[in-house]
Amino acid sequence: MLVATTFITIQFVSTSTHQLSKEMESAAADDDNRVSTADVPMPLCKGWPRVNCVIDGDTIWYRGEKIRIADINAPETHDPHCAYEADLGRRATDRMISLLNAGPFEVAATGDRDEDVYGRKLRIVERNGRSLGQILVSEGLAERWQGYRRNWCA
Secondary structure: OHHHHHHHHHHHHHHHHHHHHHHHHHHHEOOOOEEEOOOOOOOEOOOOOOOOEEEEOOEEEEOOEEEEEOOEEOOOOOOOOOHHHHHHHHHHHHHHHHHHOOOOOEEEEOOOOOEOOOOOEEEEEEEOOEEHHHHHHHOOOOEEOOOOOOOOOO
């Protein structure tokens, strides 16, 4: 009985979160496809449901949607090809968490495609007109998106 109760509770929370995130997005979106946010905690993603959290240096969950930060490519943390990529990926992830938690940010559509081949929303994340992804690039923790994933181990 405890397992069934837990399952029902998880389903209820997941549905409520999805409905709430859609309502918040509709209310916050303005004419140029920017979504402003108040201070929203953005921890490292763990477990489900995922609403507002960071997967790695270039992928986040925001308002219940999986978002690929479109202007950068960060090293992989979930299936790195070498120790260097794993280390740099952890550092990029930690830095993105720090940047997102430093204050309000905006999530903006790119004007190009809406989603990537994995169904993630393609967005630019900015604060005061500056791309948080480009901050990672300037610190050597990511590269500008060039249309393909780099081999960080070569």
